[in-house]
Amino acid sequence: MGYFSTAVFIRNGKQMTNEEFKEKFCKSMEKRGYKRATEKNGSGYVLVFSENSEWVTLERDVYESDRDALMEDAGWFSESLQTSCIGMELVDSDFATLALYARSREETDMVALGDVSGYLGDEDAPRGMKKYWEPLLKKGCTWERFQETLAGSRTYAEDGLRELGPLFGMDVGSAGADGNGFCTALYFRKGKRTPSFDAAFKRLYAEKLAPYGFQKIKGKRPYFVRMEGDEIAHVIAYANSWACRPYKSFIVTYGVATVYRKKIDLEENPRDANWMDGMGDPRNGPYFEYRNEYVMEPGVSYQVGGNDVSMMEELEWSLEVVKQEILPKLDQVKTLKDCMEVLGPTAAYVYDLDGDKYEENDEKEGMLNYKLYTLEEFEEGWRKEVESVEARYKESRTKVMQKQVTIFRKYTEDESYHRMVLEEIERRKAANQEILRGYGLKF
Numbered sequence: 001m002g003y004f005s006t007a008v009f010i011r012n013g014k015q016m017t018n019e020e021f022k023e024k025f026c027k028s029m030e031k032r033g034y035k036r037a038t039e040k041n042g043s044g045y046v047l048v049f050s051e052n053s054e055w056v057t058l059e060r061d062v063y064e065s066d067r068d069a070l071m072e073d074a075g076w077f078s079e080s081l082q083t084s085c086i087g088m089e090l091v092d093s094d095f096a097t098l099a100l101y102a103r104s105r106e107e108t109d110m111v112a113l114g115d116v117s118g119y120l121g122d123e124d125a126p127r128g129m130k131k132y133w134e135p136l137l138k139k140g141c142t143w144e145r146f147q148e149t150l151a152g153s154r155t156y157a158e159d160g161l162r163e164l165g166p167l168f169g170m171d172v173g174s175a176g177a178d179g180n181g182f183c184t185a186l187y188f189r190k191g192k193r194t195p196s197f198d199a200a201f202k203r204l205y206a207e208k209l210a211p212y213g214f215q216k217i218k219g220k221r222p223y224f225v226r227m228e229g230d231e232i233a234h235v236i237a238y239a240n241s242w243a244c245r246p247y248k249s250f251i252v253t254y255g256v257a258t259v260y261r262k263k264i265d266l267e268e269n270p271r272d273a274n275w276m277d278g279m280g281d282p283r284n285g286p287y288f289e290y291r292n293e294y295v296m297e298p299g300v301s302y303q304v305g306g307n308d309v310s311m312m313e314e315l316e317w318s319l320e321v322v323k324q325e326i327l328p329k330l331d332q333v334k335t336l337k338d339c340m341e342v343l344g345p346t347a348a349y350v351y352d353l354d355g356d357k358y359e360e361n362d363e364k365e366g367m368l369n370y371k372l373y374t375l376e377e378f379e380e381g382w383r384k385e386v387e388s389v390e391a392r393y394k395e396s397r398t399k400v401m402q403k404q405v406t407i408f409r410k411y412t413e414d415e416s417y418h419r420m421v422l423e424e425i426e427r428r429k430a431a432n433q434e435i436l437r438g439y440g441l442k443f
Contacts, residue, residue, distance in 0.1 A: 006063045006064060006067075006070060006088060006089050006090055007057050007058060007059045007063065007070075007088055008057070008058040008059075008063075008070060008073050008074045008077065008085055008086070008087050008088070009055045009056070009057055009058075009085065009086040009088060009170055009172075010055060010056045010057075010058060010077055010078075010081065010083060010085050011054060011055055011083045011084040011085065011136070012053075012054055012055060012056050012083075013054065013083055013084075015054075018049045018182065018184070021047070021049070021056060022047065022184065022186070024081060025045075025047065025077075025081075025186070026186065028076070028077060028080040028081055029045075029186075029188050031080060032076060032080070033190055034188040034189065034190050035188060035189055035190075036186070036187065036188060037187045037188055037189040038187055039185075039187050041187075041189055042187030042188050042189040043060070043062070043187065043188055043189065044060065044061065044185055044186070044187055045058060045059075045060055045185070045186045045187070045188065046058070046059040046060070046183055046184070046185050046186075047183070047184050047185075047186065048182070048183050049182045049183075049184075050171035050182075052169075053169060053170060053171045054138075054168070054169040054170070055086075055168065055169065055170045055171070057171075057172075058073065058077070060073070062196065062198070065198055065220065065221075065222075065240075065269075066196060066197060066198050066240065067089060067240035067241075068197050068240065068250075069196065069197075070087050070089065071087050071099060071107070073087075074086065074087035074099060074101050075101050075104070075105035075106065075107070076105060078101035078102065078103055078104060078105065079101075079103060079104055079105045082103050083103065084100065084101065084102050084103065084136060085100075085101045086098050086099065086100055086101070086170075087099040087101070088161075088172070090157060090158070090161070091157075092271075092272060093156045093157055093158060094114055094115050094116075094157060095112055095113060095114025095115055095116050095125070095157050096112070096113050096114055096157045096160070096161055097110060097111070097112045097113075097126075098110065098111050098112075098113070098164075100128075100132055100133065100136075102132060108132055109128050109129050109132045109133070110126050110128065111125075111126055111127055111128040111133070111150055112125040112126050112127075112150070113125075113149070113150050113157055113160045113161065113164060114154065114157035114160055115157075125150070125151075127147060127150055127151070128150075130143050133146060134146075136168055137167055137168060138166070138167060138168060138169045141167045141168075145167065146164075146167055149163050149164050149167065150164070197250070197311060198222065200311060200312065200315060201222055201238055201250075201315060202216060202222055204312075204315050204316070204319065205222075205224055205236070205319070206224070208319050209224050209236065209322075212226065212327060213226040213227075214226045214234075214236060215440065215441055215442075217266050217439040217440060217441065218438075218439050218440040219266060219267065219439060221237070221266055221267060221268075221269070221270065222237050222238050222270065223235060223236075223237045223266050223270065223439075224236045224237065225266075225436075225439070225441055226330070227436070227441060227442075227443035228333065228334055229443070230259070230433060230443045231258055231259050231260070231336065231429070232256060232257075232258055232259075232333065232334075232335075232336070232339060233256065233257045233258070233259075233264065233436065233441075234254075234256055234330040234333065235254060235255050235256065235257060236252065236253075236254045236322065236326065236330075237252075237253055237254070237270035238250050238251060238252055238253065238270065239251045239253055239269065239270045239271035240271075250318075251271075252318050252321065252322060252326065253270055253271070254322075254326045254329075254330065256330070256333050256339050256342060256343065257365075258336060258339050258365050258368065259428065259429045259432035259433055259436075260336075260365055260367045260368050260371070260425060260428050260429060260432075261364055261365050261367075261428070261432070262364075262428065263431070263432065263435070264432045264435050264436060266435075266439055329342075336368055336371070336372055337372055339365060339368070340365065340368055340369075340372065343364065343365055348366065348369060348381065348382075348385075348404075349364070349366045349404065350366045350367075350369050350370070350404060350407050350408055350411075351366060351407070352407050352410070353417070353420055353421065353424060354417070367421070367424065367425050367428065369408065370408075370411055370421050370422075370425065371425060375405075375408055375409060375412050378404075378405070378408050379401075379405050379408075382400075382401040382404055382405065383401070385397065385401070386398055386401055
């Protein structure tokens with residue numbers, strides 16, 4: 001639990017004392033079918049009480065990886081406690097969403113703060129309806145100021161949240177142990193255990209993908225990996241999605257990585273994993289919902305069981321899509337050259353190991369160029385790339401090509417640099433293979 005973590009904010013409009021609020025919270029959990037438990041056998045719910053704040057912050061470890069749990073809790077406590085709740089989700093420091101539940105388990109309205117262009121494309125960021133949000137603003141704060149704060153341009157969404165919180169009397173900066181609020185941890189367990197979405201996904205996919213050679217990695221992230229030899233990793237995972245709101249939805253994403261990238265990091269959220277970009281970019285679907293219909297890109301719609309599809313039904317259906325659409329694509333990636341083709345143009349960049357920008361830029365499979373191609377083949381590949389772009393981009397792409405060829409030529413002509421590159425290639429291979437073995441993968 002940390003500063004500006006994903007959390008639920010529960011309005012304490014009646015200004016109950018901390019003990020009164022805790023008592024009411026526990027009664028709500030009992031109504032939900034949960035019993036008090038210990039840290040050893042229960043799930044943790046952390047309540048953060050901030051001085052002079054009209055809101056109580058609720059944090060759980062599961063929120064980071066399970067957006068559904070966040071929104072379920074916001075809806076439940078809004079209806080159960082008959083108050084307003086806001087589910088706040090921070091996405092990659094790019095933007096944050098605030099989903100409002102007004103004494104209801106159904107989402108009432110939503111606003112977004114920050115740059116949503118990479119997620120919504122040309123759609124405008126949701127700014128909310130005045131009739132829902134204005135009554136929650138502190139005295140003296142206007143609707144116009146609220147809208148200006150949402151629309152402000154900032155490098156990090158966290159900066160916007162710092163400005164937004166006080167408009168509601170909400171101390172968003174006190175969330176977690178490293179803030180200024182008074183924290184109390186409560187633990188609950190359910191009499192009849194039902195699996196969370198994360199647990200259900202991992203169990204079902206582990207069983208059904210095993211015959212295809214995939215292994216669930218050690219660790220909390222939902223990655224399933226199949227090794228093609230000792231150099232190529234085929235990856236399948238899921239990420240929570242907000243694209244299909246108000247319905248609960250998730251994305252099955254997939255991709256490939258090689259041991260020649262700078263570092264294979266399976267601690268990264270699948271939604272952010274940059275080796276996915278060339279194949280199963282999580283911003284492009286497929287999207288799955290528990291209710292109504294979902295869309296699998298490009299442009300194919302499916303109706304799934306009317307308006308009340310269960311979590312397990314949708315998981316089962318997502319597996320069918322994996323078998324029909326995703327596995328055949330991964331099956332075609334058997335060689336390093338196959339990887340370069342599916343990862344796209346950004347994987348073809350080479351960087352000067354002596355250059356100032358090397359450390360921050362060289363994240364993908366660019367090193368494979370030295371291993372796979374001659375200077376002539378590399379230059380010809382870039383020439384085709386320049387020829388394929390629109391006329392208005394040709395000049396800029398030509399400059400990129402010239403710089404790329406210059407770096408590659410240094411590899412062929414400078415014996416010392418040639419040796420340095422080969423050593424770096426072997427170092428990466430050994431280091432990444434060790435990382436993969438650490439995740440329990442065998443190859």
